[in-house]
Every structure is written in structure tokens, then in C-alpha cells.
Amino acid sequence: MTSKTTNKFSPEVRDRAVRMVLDHAGEHPSRWAAVTSIAAKIGCTPQTLHDWVKKAEIDSGRRIGVPTEMAEKLKALERENRELRQANEILRKASAYFCDGGARPPVQAMIAFIDDHRGAHGVEPICKVLPIAPSTYHAHVVKRRDPAKRSTRARQDAALKMEVRRVFDQNFSVYGVRKVWRQLKREGFDVARCTVSRLMREMGLQGVIRGKPVKTTISDKAAPCPLDHVNRQFKAPRPNVLWLSDFTYVATWTGFVYVAFVIDAYARRIVGWRASRTAHAGFVLDALEQALHDRRPVHRGGLVHHSDRGSQYVSIKYTERLAEAGVEPSVGSVGDSYDNALAETINGLYKAEVIHRRGPWRSFEAVEFATLEWVDWFNNRRLLEPIGNIPPAEAEQRYYAMLEQPAMAA
Numbered sequence: 001m002t003s004k005t006t007n008k009f010s011p012e013v014r015d016r017a018v019r020m021v022l023d024h025a026g027e028h029p030s031r032w033a034a035v036t037s038i039a040a041k042i043g044c045t046p047q048t049l050h051d052w053v054k055k056a057e058i059d060s061g062r063r064i065g066v067p068t069e070m071a072e073k074l075k076a077l078e079r080e081n082r083e084l085r086q087a088n089e090i091l092r093k094a095s096a097y098f099c100d101g102g103a104r105p106p107v108q109a110m111i112a113f114i115d116d117h118r119g120a121h122g123v124e125p126i127c128k129v130l131p132i133a134p135s136t137y138h139a140h141v142v143k144r145r146d147p148a149k150r151s152t153r154a155r156q157d158a159a160l161k162m163e164v165r166r167v168f169d170q171n172f173s174v175y176g177v178r179k180v181w182r183q184l185k186r187e188g189f190d191v192a193r194c195t196v197s198r199l200m201r202e203m204g205l206q207g208v209i210r211g212k213p214v215k216t217t218i219s220d221k222a223a224p225c226p227l228d229h230v231n232r233q234f235k236a237p238r239p240n241v242l243w244l245s246d247f248t249y250v251a252t253w254t255g256f257v258y259v260a261f262v263i264d265a266y267a268r269r270i271v272g273w274r275a276s277r278t279a280h281a282g283f284v285l286d287a288l289e290q291a292l293h294d295r296r297p298v299h300r301g302g303l304v305h306h307s308d309r310g311s312q313y314v315s316i317k318y319t320e321r322l323a324e325a326g327v328e329p330s331v332g333s334v335g336d337s338y339d340n341a342l343a344e345t346i347n348g349l350y351k352a353e354v355i356h357r358r359g360p361w362r363s364f365e366a367v368e369f370a371t372l373e374w375v376d377w378f379n380n381r382r383l384l385e386p387i388g389n390i391p392p393a394e395a396e397q398r399y400y401a402m403l404e405q406p407a408m409a410a
Contacts, residue, residue: 009044017042017049018056083125090121090129098204104131109204111140157199160191164199172377174353176207182389210352230306230330234342236266239396240297243271243327245307246343247284248351252361259371260287260312263346264295266399268384269392270346270375271295275368281315288318292325299326306330308340350374 009017020038021031028034032046039049097113098105105113110132114123127134143150150158167183168175175183181196200206236242247260258279262272272291276283288305297303305327307313314331322329332339354374361367380393387395 009042013042014052015056017044018052021049021053022056086121086125087129090117090126093117094130106202106204107132107136107140108202111137160189160195161199161203163187163189164196164205165203168200168205171381172353172357172374173205174208174357178385179207179383180205182383186383186389208352208357210348230304230332230339232338232341234265236264238399239264239266239269240295240301240303241266243291243303243305244340244343244346245284245288245305245313246340246347247279247287247310247312248347249279250355250359250361250367252363252367254363257361257364257367258283259350259367260284261343261346261350262287262291263343264392265342267387267392267395268342268346269379269396273371273375275364275371277364279312281312281317284312285318285321288321297325297327301326302328304328304330306332306340307343308332349378 017038021034024038025031025034028037032050035049035053036046039046042049094105094113097116098109110130113130114126114132114137117126123137124134127137143154147155147158163184164180167180171179171183177193177197177200180200181191181193184191184196230242234242234244242265244263244265245260247258250257250259255277256279257275257277259275260273260283261270263269264271271294272287272289274283274287274290276286303326305322307330309331312318319329350371354370355361355367358370379391381391383389384392384395390398
């Protein structure tokens with residue numbers, strides 16, 4: 001960096017001063033005496049003139065050292081190296097901050113990143129790395145400090161973002177654009193789906209993505225199996241006509257946890273569930289017992305219970321309990337997920353919305369409590385598209401309300 005003292009003098013003055021020192025050095029007792037004498041006449045300090053002379057001698061090859069041009073190149077390379085290291089550090093932090101935000105993260109997410117890291121790197125260096133102009137960031141800061149300067153759309157967006165965030169957070173942070181939009185419409189907000197999509201993109205909000213189902217069926221070829229009375233038709237005209245059962249497993253730090261569900265096909269409501277440390281027949285029977293206790297289906301009233309050919313579901317105890325309750329058993333084929341597709345779907349939602357998103361899991365108790373929370377939310381608040389984008393409990397309430405209307409009219 002050039003000193004302030006050097007900047008006071010033009011290159012011509014510096015060159016003339018150096019030449020005069022070199023030309024008249026012999027007229028003085030020492031080099032330093034010549035420098036002191038000429039520096040006083042030029043108006044600079046002796047040390048400054050001495051540095052000029054030293055640099056000139058290095059550049060001309062009369063003194064060992066790094067020439068000015070080379071020194072400037074080295075400084076430029078060092079500066080470029082520092083900037084590259086800083087850019088790499090910013091990129092490293094940004095990749096962890098945005099995760100799967102795509103090639104271009106949302107503007108609001110980039111602004112939040114700059115807010116968090118401007119103290120360490122500065123606004124301009126971050127903006128050189130991220131696809132955002134410094135002026136864009138500063139404009140957002142000004143509007144944030146003075147809401148009156150925001151446009152009408154910006155003020156509307158700010159209010160809607162609060163509602164979008166609320167809906168997203170209240171629903172296990174799993175809803176995508178469609179579900180958030182549907183919930184807002186249910187609550188009376190007049191908002192377009194494209195607007196919700198834009199706001200969620202700006203906020204960096206994204207719904208969960210389901211993974212592939214995991215095979216858990218271990219058949220007992222020696223056990224007798226009932227016929228398949230469902231034939232992949234998972235629709236029911238009313239509650240307590242078709243129940244579907246299946247289970248899945250969750251890896252924890254202390255071993256596997258097995259979770260069984262019983263689902264009513266009419267509104268896809270989970271009517272029974274049980275978590276267990278072992279995949280014995282008793283734990284799926286406990287889920288069935290909960291369903292029978294809560295729903296109290298009519299004995300031999302036409303209720304069909306469908307499952308895969310897992311050994312737990314074709315065990316003697318399980319089939320005897322179905323017969324005792326007057327429930328018709330139905331079993332699909334081995335390893336064919338389509339023969340129990342609806343139960344597989346519920347398992348997939350459970351794994352995506354709870355297990356994979358909130359893991360890793362420490363213990364059985366943690367999985368059991370999370371499952372309790374999820375089942376309550378799923379039955380009473382989660383919007384299901386196949387039943388008209390309403391929760392399962394609401395779908396059943398509507399059915400029973402329809403039955404009461406003719407009776408009241410009569």
C-alpha cells in the first residue's frame with residue numbers, strides 16, 4: 001500500500017529527488033547527509049527520501065531486493081489469494097446454510113445469510129459469491145428498518161409470510177405448496193397458489209419428499225392364509241367396512257422399534273397403533289385391540305380386515321381374535337406392496353413426515369411419543385387429497401352428519 005506521504009508528491013518530484021541524491025552524494029560527508037539536505041528542500045522527511053532512493057536502486061539492479069513491479073505483483077497475488085480463501089470460506093458456509101436450496105437460493109434466504117455473516121466477511125465480498133447485488137441487500141435493509149417505504153405488495157407479502165410460516169410450523173413442517181395453500185383457503189385467506197409457491201420459495205420452505213417403501217413382510221408358509229377379499233380396491237362406502245393393517249420399523253441408538261397401524265379405508269383414519277421393541281405377533285394384536293375398543297364395530301357387520309401375509313397377521317392368535325370379533329380376514333400376496341397399497345402409503349407418510357425428518361432417534365420412548373403426536377395430527381388436522389383435502393376425522397364427521405339429516409327431516 002502506498003503511504004500518504006508518498007501520495008503528496010508526484011512521480012516526477014520523486015524521480016528528481018532520487019536523481020539529485022545519487023548525483024550529489026559525493027558532495028556530502030555521507031549518503032544520509034545528502035538525503036537529509038535534499039529532503040529538507042523538497043519538503044519530505046529524510047526517511048521517506050531514503051526509501052525512494054533504496055527502491056530506485058533495487059529497480060535499477062544496483063541493490064539486492066525485490067523490484068517494485070515484482071513487489072506489486074506479489075502484493076496483488078497475495079490479495080487475490082486472500083480473496084479466494086475468503087470466497088471459498090463463504091461458499092462453504094453458504095452450502096451448509098442453504099443445503100438443498102437449488103442453484104439459486106431464495107432472495108430472503110440469501111439476505112438472512114448476509115445478515116448472519118456480514119460481520120465476518122462484509123456485504124460486498126458475500127455478494128460477489130452469491131447471486132445477489134449489494135444494492136438489493138441494502139434496499140431490503142432500508143425497507144426492513146422503515147416499513148412505510150415498502151410497496152403495497154411487499155407489505156402484503158410480509159403479512160402472508162407470517163401466515164405461511166404459521167401453517168408450515170403447525171403441521172410438522174412437512175406441507176408443500178399445495179397443502180399450505182389448501183389450509184390457508186380453509187382458514188379464509190384469499191390467496192393464489194402461485195403466490196404461496198413464491199413466498200415459500202423466498203422463505204426457503206419445502207415440503208417433505210417420500211422415499212421408497214421398506215419391505216417388512218416375512219411370511220409363514222406353513223400357516224393357513226385367508227383369501228384376498230379386497231383385490232386392491234381400497235375404497236369403502238362408510239366407516240368400519242374395511243380396515244387395513246401393516247407395520248414398519250425404525251432404527252434407534254438402542255435397537256429397532258416396530259410400529260403397527262390399523263387404518264379405516266373410508267377416510268384413511270388411523271384407528272389403532274402400537275409401538276414395540278420386538279416384531280412379535282402380540283404387538284400387531286395390540287394395535288387391533290385398540291381399534292376394536294375405540295370403534296366397536298358391529299359383530300359380523302360386514303367389516304373386512306386386510307393385511308399382507310406377514311407371519312404376525314396370519315398367526316393363530318390374530319386370526320382367532322378376528323373371528324371372535326366377527327371380522328372377516330383378508331390377506332394379500334407375499335412381498336407385493338400393491339396388494340396392501342393404502343397401508344403402505346400411510347407407512348410411507350409416517351416415515352417421511354416423522355422418522356426421516358426428525359431422526360436420528362435415541363430411544364424407543366422417543367419414537368413412541370413422536371408417533372402419538374403424529375397420529376393425533378394425522379387424524380385431526382392433516383389434509384388428505386383423496387378425501388377432498390380435509391382431515392380424516394372431519395370426513396367421518398361429515399358422513400355421520402349426513403346420516404342424521406334424513407332422520408331429523410322425518
